[in-house]
Structure formats: C-alpha cells, structure tokens
Amino acid sequence: MRTKVFAANWKMNKTRKEAKSFLEALKKSKFEGREIIVLPSFLSLADAVKACKDTQIRIGAQNMHFADAGAFTGEVSPLMLKDIGVTHVLIGHSERRHLFKEDNALIQKKVASAISHGFHVIFCVGETLDEREQGKTRIVVREQMEALRGLKDAEQLMIAYEPVWAIGTGKTATPEQAEEVHSYIRMLIAQLFSKSAAEHIRILYGGSVTPENIAGLLAKESIDGALVGGASLDVKSFTKIAKA
Numbered sequence: 001m002r003t004k005v006f007a008a009n010w011k012m013n014k015t016r017k018e019a020k021s022f023l024e025a026l027k028k029s030k031f032e033g034r035e036i037i038v039l040p041s042f043l044s045l046a047d048a049v050k051a052c053k054d055t056q057i058r059i060g061a062q063n064m065h066f067a068d069a070g071a072f073t074g075e076v077s078p079l080m081l082k083d084i085g086v087t088h089v090l091i092g093h094s095e096r097r098h099l100f101k102e103d104n105a106l107i108q109k110k111v112a113s114a115i116s117h118g119f120h121v122i123f124c125v126g127e128t129l130d131e132r133e134q135g136k137t138r139i140v141v142r143e144q145m146e147a148l149r150g151l152k153d154a155e156q157l158m159i160a161y162e163p164v165w166a167i168g169t170g171k172t173a174t175p176e177q178a179e180e181v182h183s184y185i186r187m188l189i190a191q192l193f194s195k196s197a198a199e200h201i202r203i204l205y206g207g208s209v210t211p212e213n214i215a216g217l218l219a220k221e222s223i224d225g226a227l228v229g230g231a232s233l234d235v236k237s238f239t240k241i242a243k244a
C-alpha cells in the first residue's frame with residue numbers, strides 16, 4: 001500500500017506571518033495515514049521547520065541549486081537547506097521549466113544533487129496544451145523522466161504529474177486522463193529502476209486540484225496524492241483536500 005501524500009506548493013505567496021498562521025491552523029488537524037508536505041518560500045522555511053517540529057508536517061523547498069556553494073548569485077544550495085532542517089525539495093516544476101528556462105539537463109543535475117544530499121524529491125513532469133494536442137504527451141513525459149536515469153536510489157523519490165494546461169487554469173485533467181499518464185509513468189519507473197520501485201514510488205497529480213475534484217482523482221489506482229497550488233493557500237481548503 002502506498003501512503004497518500006499531499007503537498008502544498010505555495011509558490012511566491014505568503015509572508016512569514018501568513019505562513020506562521022497557516023501552519024498553526026494546519027497543525028490542529030490530524031491526517032491519519034497520510035503524508036503532508038508544505039513548500040513555503042525560502043524566507044519562511046526556517047520558521048516553518050521549527051513550527052512543525054514533532055508534527056507530521058514535513059517542510060520542503062520549491063527549488064534548489066545543484067552545487068554546494070559557489071558564485072551563483074541569487075541561488076540557494078542543498079547545504080543551506082539541510083542546515084535549517086528542510087527534508088523535501090520540489091524539482092522541475094513547470095514554472096521553473098517554462099518561466100525560468102530550466103532544461104532537462106539542469107534538472108537532472110538538481111535531482112542527482114538533492115538525492116545525494118539525502119532529500120526527498122518531488123520531481124515534476126507534464127506536457128503543455130500544444131504538446132497534448134499534437135499527441136506528444138508520452139514523448140514529452142518520457143524525455144523528462146530520463147532525468148532520473150542513473151540515479152542510484154529511487155527510495156527518496158516522488159513524481160508529480162502536472163499537465164501544464166491544468167496548472168492555475170481551473171482546468172483539471174479528468175481522473176481518466178490523469179490515470180492514463182500516471183500508469184505510463186509507473187511503467188517508465190519500472191524500466192528506469194525496477195518493478196518494486198514502480199510499486200512503491202508515489203505519483204501525485206497536480207493541476208487545479210480542489211476539495212471538489214480530489215475524490216475522483218484519488219479513486220484511481222495510480223494516483224497517490226496531490227501537489228496543490230492555488231487551493232493550498234487557504235488552510236481550510238488544503239485540509240479538506242488532504243483528508244479526502
């Protein structure tokens with residue numbers, strides 16, 4: 001049985017004060033048999049780690065540089081994240097790929113670095129609307145998944161399938177559309193790692209997840225949770241999703 005996991009991707013939202021009050025409220029709920037991850041901005045990470053010590057809430061960064069240190073103005077290194085007690089890192093989010101031009105080669109370096117530093121990695125893949133309409137969804141997802149080839153250990157890995165056309169648009173993939181890609185990703189994991197890795201690795205769905213549509217998605221065999229953007233900014237709606 002794969003434990004369901006729910007991650008709140010706040011993106012560039014919430015001041016430290018807002019982050020603190022969200023986490024205080026979230027801590028009051030019990031999420032039995034579920035894994036909860038919150039991904040605040042870099043500036044709120046240290047406070048968030050402290051606030052969630054001895055709770056079931058894990059704290060992750062939304063991005064990371066691959067190098068331990070160096071002349072990389074404006075970047076944050078794995079050592080800095082480790083130093084403050086961060087345990088999870090999101091890598092390859094479509095906004096990083098499309099708005100900040102991160103390519104598969106760079107993302108591959110980041111994943112390898114994060115895994116070697118012992119982080120749990122939520123690795124994002126997904127096609128644009130154009131790519132879907134041209135029938136290229138599988139090709140794109142397969143190319144993105146190639147970034148995982150050669151990793152020694154798949155233990156610390158989760159995959160998030162986020163169709164770019166569904167992110168922040170209010171358009172969700174139907175449970176059937178999502179399941180089709182999730183089971184394809186599971187097959188790719190078996191090829192890249194092993195059959196047992198394919199059985200254990202959680203694949204989250206992301207893209208306009210709400211309290212209303214989550215149950216239909218979770219009912220599918222290969223959907224093991226959600227990476228939630230917009231609906232994770234409100235503690236009540238994120239709590240409803242994570243308890244669905």
Ligand code: PGA
Pocket residue numbers: 009162166167168169170206207208209227228229230231
């Ligand atoms: P959304 O974002 O839920 O606002 O569509 C999801 C994500 O980008 O992680």
